[in-house]
Amino acid sequence: MKRFVALYDLHYGYERDAYRHKKALHDPRVMDIALQFIKDFKPDEIILGGDMLDCGAISHHNKRKPARIDGLRMLSDAHELNENLIRPLTERNKNSSLTYIIGNHEDWIADIVDEWPGLEGVVSLENLLDLERWRVVPQGGFYRLGKLYFIHGDSLGGAGEYAAKKAVLLYESSVRLGHYHTYQVYTKTSALALKLPRTGMIVPCMCTRDPKYGEGRANSWVQGFTYGYVRDDGSYSDYVALIVNNRVTINGKDYRG
Numbered sequence: 001m002k003r004f005v006a007l008y009d010l011h012y013g014y015e016r017d018a019y020r021h022k023k024a025l026h027d028p029r030v031m032d033i034a035l036q037f038i039k040d041f042k043p044d045e046i047i048l049g050g051d052m053l054d055c056g057a058i059s060h061h062n063k064r065k066p067a068r069i070d071g072l073r074m075l076s077d078a079h080e081l082n083e084n085l086i087r088p089l090t091e092r093n094k095n096s097s098l099t100y101i102i103g104n105h106e107d108w109i110a111d112i113v114d115e116w117p118g119l120e121g122v123v124s125l126e127n128l129l130d131l132e133r134w135r136v137v138p139q140g141g142f143y144r145l146g147k148l149y150f151i152h153g154d155s156l157g158g159a160g161e162y163a164a165k166k167a168v169l170l171y172e173s174s175v176r177l178g179h180y181h182t183y184q185v186y187t188k189t190s191a192l193a194l195k196l197p198r199t200g201m202i203v204p205c206m207c208t209r210d211p212k213y214g215e216g217r218a219n220s221w222v223q224g225f226t227y228g229y230v231r232d233d234g235s236y237s238d239y240v241a242l243i244v245n246n247r248v249t250i251n252g253k254d255y256r257g
Contacts, residue, residue, distance in 0.1 A: 008178025029257025050103025
């Protein structure tokens with residue numbers, strides 16, 4: 001039986017708020033809680049499910065809007081992500097299988113290379129992050145663990161409140177995804193295979209819940225991550241750790257950021 005932990009949507013990086021102050025998009029306290037839990041849980045598999053690096057400094061949303069990215073540098077964001085998450089996970093989990101799924105934000109790096117082909121081999125996520133020990137899954141791809149499939153989720157398009165359902169129907173499997181920054185579950189059981197229910201789960205995010213681009217509007221974002229067990233026959237049991245006010249209790253232990 002393998003233990004796994006999957007983290008989604010950290011969006012490590014910064015933005016300029018309404019007063020042009022530099023503000024973190026990632027939530028260090030949520031990240032710290034995840035690291036505390038991983039240290040105790042000792043997973044065999046660690047999955048980073050995409051949009052771990054925000055890449056806002058090269059976002060097409062900020063193109064020709066220099067005031068939004070004034071002083072922001074993707075290289076320094078990548079160095080911080082390496083120092084605060086990637087390296088600790090790599091060094092403390094020497095016997096674990098490590099997987100990094102590229103999300104739509106990290107794929108903006110590939111967009112730069114598409115625009116400037118001469119940068120191929122120079123500008124890449126692998127060059128920015130210490131991923132030598134990590135299996136890197138391209139954007140739109142998946143990682144399979146037993147009967148669970150892990151994707152980023154952007155490939156579903158504007159599925160919104162039906163994203164978990166759409167994932168199950170499109171993949172015809174049990175799917176774990178992020179991208180939508182919320183928690184949502186859908187279950188489908190076939191009349192011909194009652195013993196094999198298919199479940200779709202949107203895993204909560206690890207970023208802040210009130211970015212400037214949201215303009216203060218209400219949203220359905222929640223923070224957390226997922227963890228669980230995959231048995232030798234591929235069946236699984238997994239759970240969501242919902243982090244509220246920088247605190248979550250798992251297996252009777254209180255974790256605080």
